[in-house]
Amino acid sequence: MKNNPLVPTPSRAGTFSKRKPHNLNAGYVCELVNRRTGVGPVVIYDRQRGFDFDADERYIIVCEEHHSGTTSPSLPRARLIMKAVDFCGECMSASLTTIGAFTEEQRT
Numbered sequence: 001m002k003n004n005p006l007v008p009t010p011s012r013a014g015t016f017s018k019r020k021p022h023n024l025n026a027g028y029v030c031e032l033v034n035r036r037t038g039v040g041p042v043v044i045y046d047r048q049r050g051f052d053f054d055a056d057e058r059y060i061i062v063c064e065e066h067h068s069g070t071t072s073p074s075l076p077r078a079r080l081i082m083k084a085v086d087f088c089g090e091c092m093s094a095s096l097t098t099i100g101a102f103t104e105e106q107r108t
Contacts, residue, residue, distance in 0.1 A: 021041070022041065022043050022064070025043075025045070025051075026045075026049065026050035026051050026052070027045040027046045027047060027048075027049040027050045027051025027052075027060075028043070028045060028046075028049075028051075029043075029044040029045060029046050029049075029059070029075070029078075030043070030044050030079075030082075031043040031044070031064075032082065032083070034063065034065060034085055034091060035083060035085065036085045036091045036092070036094065037065070037091050037094045039065055040063065040064050040065025040066075041064050041065075042061065042062065042063050042064070042082045042085055043061070043062050043064055043082075044059055044060070044061050044062075044075070044078050044079070044082055045059070045060045045062065046058060046059060046060075047059070047060065053071075055071045056071070057071035057072055057073045058071075058072070058073060058074075059071060059072040059073070059074070059075060059077075059078035061078050061081050061082050061087065063085060063087070063088040063090075063091060065090075065091075066088050066089075066090040066091065068087065068088045068089070068090070069087065070087035
């Protein structure tokens, strides 16, 4: 019988990962490096898996670098929000500053 990739094997269960440092947090679903700034991870947590957060919706999306977050009722929507990082004002302003600097360099 093949191992189910969604169920952790005993050799990997409960192990810390350098690539995914939040994988031992309660309610952890997934994470990726912030695509707007390239710094710090954006993480999705699931309230039904033990993440303690006062919200009406199931999934919590957190910018770990700036400690800001938002919620989503579904995982596909949470993944879209995670990739866009539109909910984090500091990431948005940092990316706009970077874009402004890039266009100034191209003009000269």
